[in-house]
Amino acid sequence: MAVEKVDTLVVGGGQAGIAMSEHLSTVGVPHLILERHRVAERWRSGRWDSLVANGPAWHDRFPGLEFSGFDAEEFVPKDKMAEYFVAYADMIGAPIRCGVEVKAVERLDRARGFRVVTSHGIIEADHVVAATGAFHNAVIPALVPPSAGVMQIHSSDYRNPGHLPEGAVLVVGSGSSGTQIADELVHAGRRVFLSVTPHGRPPRRYRERDYCWWLGVLGRWDAQTPPEGAAHVTIAVSGADGGKTIDFRRLARQGVALVGRVNGYHDGAVSFDGDLAANLARGDADYRAVLDEADAYVARNGLELPEDPDARRIEPEPACVSDPVRVLKLAEAGVTCILWATGYSSDFSWLKVDAFDREGRPKHQRGVSSEPGIYFLGLPWLARRGSSFIWGVWHDAKFLADHIATQRGYLAYRPPATRASDVA
Incomplete structure (x- = not known):
């Protein structure tokens, strides 16, 4: 069977792969996208039914296409997000081949480029872009036995x-x-216990502006490194129900029993750290810091944005915080399910190249790998805070496409047959 050859192979047909395709086309780089499922599959089947985007429609999109049928401040449902990326791929004529899984990528022996083993045969590519993001395998801690x-x-x-x-x-x-x-569960009539871990808790809206807007004008999207100690701290923000600030005390008032971080299991009972109050206080401090910085920005720039004193009101401390549950007997509490919202791990085992450190993390500068010809896109903090978000991945893809085009230019260069110095 003949080996298919392409200049640049993009692995992943989600938002990162589509953004990469747009910029590669702009700079004239021939390429192919391989997607093992469908375009934007994670938006389709990797999320719960009621999920909406965490940013408003004016923000969580690519520059070249607005959402149809949604106001700028609305939060787009997940199925419509998937449709958006399908429409965008069609608009730019992205060369996507679905239903093809990439099983291995390895450098060619004594030749430029890579041998790519797929479920549909072998492809040789000069460049490979891993546009699969970083959230691959669901993580469930091995704390509670089957x-x-x-x-x-x-x-x-x-x-x-x-x-x-x-x-x-x-x-x-x-x-x-x-x-x-x-x-969602407590509003469906379920009894809910929520393990509150360290988190950031930004305001959804403040002084008539969405949090995404504040991140932009305050320069936080462009931060190149996370604040000290905050690299792996989750952010509690939501676009659900038209967008609202997450308030754990309000959740408690609605019937959610707050508990601390899970630290173990023994004889039918789950135990928790005594860190609930501290975790809430840390979230409150993050919340107030955003408000303070926003107020300072308004004053410094003389903006006419209405004050919002209600935003600084904190709900009374619920009993579950002042008298926290440290041990939860599952059967006694009627708990029939533990839902782990504990994130994901990365899996780049298919990339069999020298592009990772000892912990298996990609080695790169703004997505340009330590292995020449290999690129990463969609990773958190790839170039800045916004790198794993929809608009951020679009801008990072432009940088990588320009880098690939520049490298192709070097390799295509041929010096003149006769130089002026040779004639003289």
Whole structure:
């Protein structure tokens, strides 16, 4: 069978792969995108039914296409997000081949480029862009054994309250996923325990501007490194129900029982750290810091944005915080399910090249790998804070496309047959 050859192979047909395709086309680089499922598959099947984008429609999109049928301040449902990326790929004529899995990428022996083993044959490529992001495998800590007799499910597999067995639910993780799912469950009449871990808690809106707007004007999207100690701290923000600030005390008032970080399991009971109050205080401090910085920006620039004193009001301390549960007997509490909103790990095992450190993390500068010809796109903090977000990945893709085009220019250069110095 003949080996197919391409200049640049993009692995992944989600938002990163589509952004990469647009910029490669702009600079004239021939390329092919391989997607093992469908375009934007994670938006389709890797999220719960009621999920919406965490940013408003004016922000969470690519520059070249607005959302049809949504106001600028609305939060787009996940299915419409998938449709958006399909429409964008069609608009730019992205060369996507779906249903093809990349199994291995290895450098060619004594030749430029890479041998790519796929489920549909061999491809040779001069450049390979890993546009699969960083969130590949769901992480469920090995704390509660299967013998505990409760359903254990990751947030990526959750769909709706009816998807879970009758009874109470322990939700572990207080980022966007965990808090939104806990909110949905309690409104569906479930008894819910929410394990609150260290988190950032920004305002959804402040002084008539969305948080995404404040991140932009305050320069936070462009931060190149995370604040000290905050690299792996989750952010509790939501676009659900038209967008609202996540307030754990309000969740408690609505019936969610807040607990600290899960630290173990023994004889039918889950135990928690005594860090609940501290975690809430840390989130409050992050929240107030954003408000303070926003107020200073308004004053410094003389903006006429209305004051918002209600934003600084903190709900009273609920009893579950002042008298926290340290041990939860699952059967006694009626808990039939533990839902782990505990994030993902990366899996680049298919990239068999020298592009990773000892911990398996990609070695790169703004996505340009330490292995010449290999590129990464969609990683958190790839170039800045916004790199793993929709608009951020679009801008990072432009940088990588320009880099690939520049390298192609060097390799295509041929010196003149006769130089003026030779004639003289």
